[in-house]
Amino acid sequence: MATIIETRDLSKSFKNVDAVSGLSFSILKGDVYGFLGQNGAGKSTTMRMLLGLIYPNSGQIFINGTEFNNSRRYLLQHIGAIIERPDMYGYLSGWKNLEIFAALSRQQIPAARLHAVLEQVGLKGREKDKVKTYSQGMKQRLGIAIALVHEPDLLILDEPTNGLDPQGIADMRELIVSLSREHGKTVLVSSHLLHEIEQVATRMLVIHKGKKIVEGAVKDLLHPDETLVEVVIMKDATIAGKLAGTQWQQHLQASTDTGLTFKLNSKYIPELSKWLVMNGAGIMEIRTKHSLEDYFLSLTNDEVTKHRTV
């Protein structure tokens, strides 16, 4: 698949603080690319650089193979974006805001398209109200409508679920997935919430303190073949000894009187638990240690400095 965005060694600092440092990544056409990082990790700065709002100190950005700085105006015709909060002209109606930003996209967009996109984001019926009367969620929806109205090939959405209620979050997820699968759009979506990225993204990048920590396919990063399985048992000093010579011994990572830790594919958990019960272990709890949060925290932990690419 063709690359739609490529960054090479992108760096940006503000008053000697490195916001983004040597960031290189590429996004393929049709990807829903998750951009994951804690608050202040450099996600918004990177997205602003991709849109020409912030100038990088060094590095290059290519969109559809063209260097961004050389064709900014042309390339932006094919990009829709929301950066941080979707702020609009509060004293104007939702419809007028949409009309203004549609006109700024420099394309002739018929009124029918405006109606369609309002329908798509669930704002039909409220378009004549002034934006200052909108809830945060409604503003977010209008922001999405503005990003979509000129039917761009690439969407850059910075924390698009901010301020949305649970139903709104679910709708947004569904919208992002459908834009990619049904309409062939490429979506770059940022979040500080791993499970959000997990549910929509096909590929992802984790950024921490402006540096790339890991990049790859979501299924490879979040659902690896082997995971840590922690078994909490009733106090039994003999069970570890019984493991000797069995198939489970090679997976055993650690053992104590009350706990065993295995590294294995999670599909073997039922078989393992059956074996433990048959060998007299009183199982209190079985948990996989590879929770999303654990994974994210382990990646963004200060001790993790080695960059990984899957």
Next chain:
Amino acid sequence: MRLLSIELYKIFKRPRTYISFGIVTATALIFQLAMMSGGREFFKFGMQNITEQFDVQGSIINGYLVAYLILQSLLIQIPLLVALVAGDALAGEANMGTLRLVLTKPITRVQLVMIKFIASSVYTVALIVWLAVVALFLSLLIFGAGDMINLKSETFVMLLKDDVMWRYICAFGFACLAMTTIASLSLFLSAFADNSIGPIISTMGIVVVLTILSNLELPLFDAINPYLFTKHMIGWKGFFDNPVPYAAIGKSALVLVVYTVGFLGGTTFYFNKKDINS
């Protein structure tokens, strides 16, 4: 044209835009009311010598004189009213958060600055036209036309009734140019800020300080005085002299144009390099 019409729509849809028109109207009406009630006695005393020695056609307190007095009283206020909109042009968008959304659209920053400047200028001209309507035409309606006496510090200029209107048209034209310079200054300051209060107050501060400097006839400031734009902003008064000092007015206009181009160039240069963090 499309971008300009969007910009003008945004300006004229904001309620705060009409505050300026309201202030101009209120000031003119108060002045006209004051002239209606006590102006005759005031001028009877002040202009006794003139009326005794010259044959003044029509009433001394006529629409032309009242309009002139209103214009003089609004010397400081009009720049503030211009700054209210021009100072908000970029900083207000940054403050609202709409600047980043606008700049993700396929328009260049130079285009945006130019559109903001043209739209601010259109607003400025509209304000001056409105000033002409309420200060001049309404005064003419209330007080009637007549010969205009332009009182100066030591002399006076008598302008015949039929010789005044063209002077006003030129004076308002010049005022448009002067206020466009103020608009460009406000826009320049607006590019540096993420909140419109700063540029508006800074514009006023600069105008007030430079006006004081322009009026201080101290040798210390002699060297810079001819180059202060505030000195040239009052060039419109020249149209009410006889003969009209066209060379001085032309020079003032040129200085104002140079300042306007300078401020606009500075705005474009800085804004083009600015990181949009708002």
